[in-house]
Amino acid sequence: MRYLPKSPADREAMLKQMGLGSVDDLFAPIPAEYRLNRDLRIQRQMAESEIIDYFRQRSRENGEGYVSFLGAGAYAHYRPVIIDSLISRGEFLTAYTPYQAEISQGTLQSIFEFQSMICELTGMEVANASMYDGSTAAAEAVMMAVRLTGRRSVTVARSLHPEYREVLATYATHQGMPLSVAGFGENGRIKLDELEKLITPETAAVLIQSPNFFGTIEDVSAVAEIAHKNGSLLVVSIAEAVSLGIVEPPRDADIIAMEAQSFGVPLGFGGPYCGVIATREKFVRQMPGRLVGQTVDKQGRRGFVLTLATREQHIRREKATSNICTNQALVALMVNIFMTVYGKVGLKELAKQNLAKASYAASQLGKHGKLLFKGAPRFNEFVLQTSEDPHAINARLLDQKIVGGFPLDKFYPELGKAALWCCTELTTRSAIDTAAELVGGGETSKRAAREEAGVEEVAR
């Protein structure tokens, strides 16, 4: 086996030194009736070239070469080449959690920079080292609000990512936390009057997403006012991190639960991604997850350590703020490098291109359907309602190797024949034009249009 660094002679020598006849002597403590006396029924050992062939084949069966208009919580942004160059360094890739600070300063300093940049972008005062993803970050943020307020229930916007809502429901049910859902209005934003009715003196948190699942930017201040008036905390989920380059962050939030996948993390069929929680300094001791802090060594030199560990499970056990241990460190490093590459100016320009592409696509696709939620600003996603079933439209697009917008019937049947479309800086004008044409009926309508134009010319 090519990963094992011992020769048969080495093994013999070791056994001899230990006074053992065979390695099986070491497995003697396992009762004989449970020992496996056969080979595992899995595929035979494969050569590296075979493994690569296997996965290349799987890749060809997995949407390779398709143009996509999917967003809905997972976004296709350009990933600068240096991200993979840097995270592939063994010193980052193959290091453990930086508990031994003296030989982990690289990881620790980079996490400190990550926390700092997340604070700059979100307008919060502290950020943790990462959570599993946006959905679990949102659920953990709500539980944090429960601890901070001593209240038990939570009100969630229906325009929060449906899968985030499902995850929260899983966490909440078993905590015995009542959960209510506030609908969205004609403009796609949370209905404030409905929220006011749902909120009670037992409401620990109001959880919204902005830009929300439909791409609509919420009026965060208005929601915050209602929450705070009632003594509840406002948790804002951000699923499309690139929006932060151009959209005012939810500064009135008490906790921000983010998904940073957009910042240089591959779509990877849904993971690994990078959740983050950011909040106010006064709430830090109820925050879940690892935190890196700055300190000094014995000679007074600047250094970094994992800190406030008394919140965590390895110290506090059942009294910990969360059970989270392993997080998404290497993915956070991708995010960190991405934020560094684009920086103060690049992130803004990048976000602006996203806004322009989505705006153009909305105008083109809007010709063949009805754009919903027009009354509020949006970022790089929009909902298009059509007379034709989006699944049928998408089948036509798929034949041209285009993946159309995400049909909303599964999660939002009340919207009828509608789909959620997304554009990023990678979406080309020609892809948008082709998609718009196909949505409008494809070749037939094009031919009809040409004929009509021809008739007109003859008539003239």
Place this chain on the structure above:
Amino acid sequence: MKPTIRKATRHVNQNEGLIFEKSSAGKAAWKLPPLDVPEVDTTSLLGASARKDLGNMPEVSEIEIIRHFTRLSTWNYAIDLGMYPLGSCTMKYNPRVNEAVARVEGIANGHPYQPEKISQGALQILKTLSDCLIEITGMDAITLQPAAGAHGEMTGLLMVRAYHHAKGKPRKKILIPDSAHGTNPATAAMVDYAVENLKSDSRGMVDIAALEAQMNEDVAALMLTNPNTLGIFEQQIHKIADILHAKGGLLYMDGANMNALVGKVRPGDFGVDVMHLNLHKTFSTPHGGGGPGSGPVAIKKILEPFLPKPVVTKKADGTLGFEYDRPHSVGRVRSFYGNFGMFVRALAYIQANGPDGLRQTTEDAVLNANYIRKGLEGTYDLPYSTPTMHEVVFSDKLQAKKGVRTMDIAKRLIDYGFHPYTTAFPLIVPGALMIEPTESESKEEMDLFIDAMQSIAQETQEDTQTVLDAPHSTRVSRLDETAAARKPILRWKP
């Protein structure tokens, strides 16, 4: 006495400030293509939601970023540099072919919501890995959705809870041995179970009499790590399972130490009802400085209705798809399908090994740990003489007489070119030194480790202060953790 440090030597490394300290206006590491659609007016589109500025985000060039992170990287220890004997962490070699296949286009860029018709490759990977892990654990079904070990624990306990609930008898307690990892009690609390401690016997195993006394109809499950955190295989495992099952309880196995068992014995065969795996331990996916992990949960048939949704299923036309219609499911524990990139890596690892390679891997891991045990027995106190598997736990009892504690020995080990072992855990061993070499170490590397540990033991007697002040060869000396926690500085400010 002057110690001979054979493995490591000092070399120059570069100083490097924070990235913010390198920033100045006008530098850039990015370039966007020209916009091929009409420009938009941000203020008219976004109104009051338009962002004014991005605060203190840095502005730096590409070469500076490369040097910045490369310099930082050289301050880290890593498996690629040498042995990483962290007990219960299973720091094994991370094969590079895993990284290569995870970056193949259709695998790296697949969107989780793309139609199933063009997702057959990813679905096939999910299915094949699931089948392999089911065979390896001897269980009946699996979910790959949990993002890490602790998340897997939560998912497993949610299924336990749903199972008892469906039986009409929701139970209140989870039994957890005193040797367990902190995530176990934290998880039980998170799903609203009361935690009851179960003590270990003098041989470091579950105290059967205590278990019998504590087991009743209020206990939902026992969370057991096997081999446990002392590296000891619970020899009475069948009895433990029987005691639980007789009173309607379930046996949960924390699979953190599965590296001791793969290909040699299967938890499903010795009475386990539900268990999680850590793909980032046993199945070689990289730790990456703390994550990502992946914590699949394998279960027996009785728990199948409660699996998180969706589950992968074979459809009538022979293609694979996701099944969402699962009325008894505990729900979703994460968006999409889990840390898919880790599934790719774990499957590549299983393929590279095959049945013979996996068995040899386990044998080497156990052989290595016992070789170290033999090499250090006598020099360090061994609190439990029971045979151990893939790891061994010593205590600092002999060195403590000189005021040298496990953390001091660990820090001195850094000067010898090794990453420290796990310190002060498990909690049942005061001053624990928990050592797990994994199969990835050669005899030569382990001989160097044993030498280093013996040399430190000698230094403890003859040159105590050197050990107490260690490390001496690192960029920074011991850091003031108390100050860091008292007045936390958690972000850079200009």
